[in-house]
Amino acid sequence: TVLKSHGRPPWYDEDGKAIHDAFVIGIAGGSASGKTHVARCIVQALGSIPTVVILSQDSFYKKHGPEDLKLAFQNRYDFDHPDAIDMPLFAACLADLKAGRQSNIPIYSFKDHNRLDETKYLYGAAIIIVEGILALHDPDLRDLYDLKIFVQCDSDLMLARRIRRDVTERGRSVDGILEQYLRYVKPAYDNFVQPTSRYANIIVPGSDNTVAIELIATHVRRKIEDRSRYLRQHLARIGPMDLDL
Numbered sequence: 001t002v003l004k005s006h007g008r009p010p011w012y013d014e015d016g017k018a019i020h021d022a023f024v025i026g027i028a029g030g031s032a033s034g035k036t037h038v039a040r041c042i043v044q045a046l047g048s049i050p051t052v053v054i055l056s057q058d059s060f061y062k063k064h065g066p067e068d069l070k071l072a073f074q075n076r077y078d079f080d081h082p083d084a085i086d087m088p089l090f091a092a093c094l095a096d097l098k099a100g101r102q103s104n105i106p107i108y109s110f111k112d113h114n115r116l117d118e119t120k121y122l123y124g125a126a127i128i129i130v131e132g133i134l135a136l137h138d139p140d141l142r143d144l145y146d147l148k149i150f151v152q153c154d155s156d157l158m159l160a161r162r163i164r165r166d167v168t169e170r171g172r173s174v175d176g177i178l179e180q181y182l183r184y185v186k187p188a189y190d191n192f193v194q195p196t197s198r199y200a201n202i203i204v205p206g207s208d209n210t211v212a213i214e215l216i217a218t219h220v221r222r223k224i225e226d227r228s229r230y231l232r233q234h235l236a237r238i239g240p241m242d243l244d245l
């Protein structure tokens, strides 16, 4: 059964445009610049809005065969090049979630260098935060964002944080981290990541960023309130609905 007004479900306006889309925030920045930290802080600052999800670019690394895996464990696989990411799948999952449709999101393991067998079932978030080094790189992804953020951090700070994190959380050695950093991470940052900062609406510092996060949360809260007001006005405007059985 679908409730219809003017031949359309009520969540489309008179021009046929969906009016209940999720608000989508894209956060890019170098590895260990603090993207996940910023995303989590935004979720915390939004507090009263229950349905916020964080979608990470890591989930969309392409599946690796045995040859790729061997290279990955030797730090000779380029995980920082845009070709390493399944961008069409990434954009399709995000488009589904944005439009309120369900999606099964792959889960990635940095220790195994591969996708796990299980997926994460997501559905019905009001706000979606997308984070990843190349989150602002793909034009199809960029089209889906309502707010684009770039986390700007000094390279030495990013490297120091990455060494600490990859040793403690991702099962890596310092030598391996440095080899991978010099061969792939640093060049990809200069060639593919940093240039996308020009697409950002807001540049957030990679440390001491509490004020920036509070300003972003205030902006998002206002946008969400505007949307619910618009939806209420729209429902009042279209009046009683037909039952389409």
Ligand code: ADP
Binding pocket: 029, 030, 031, 032, 033, 034, 035, 036, 037, 038, 161, 162, 165, 206, 207, 208, 209
């Ligand atoms: P990314 O998601 O960009 O790879 P993370 O958010 O995981 O980076 O941050 C990498 C490391 O830096 C983490 O250990 C985190 O605790 C630390 N970090 C990130 N942002 C800040 C900050 N604003 N102040 C202090 N430490 C931070």
Ligand code: C5P
Binding pocket: 030, 031, 032, 035, 058, 061, 072, 079, 080, 109, 110, 112, 113, 114, 132, 133, 185
């Ligand atoms: O969390 P962060 O944004 O740092 O994740 C991206 C980084 O993860 C990339 O710079 C890439 O080099 C690294 N990576 C890795 N091993 C993998 C997949 C990604 O070191 N298997």
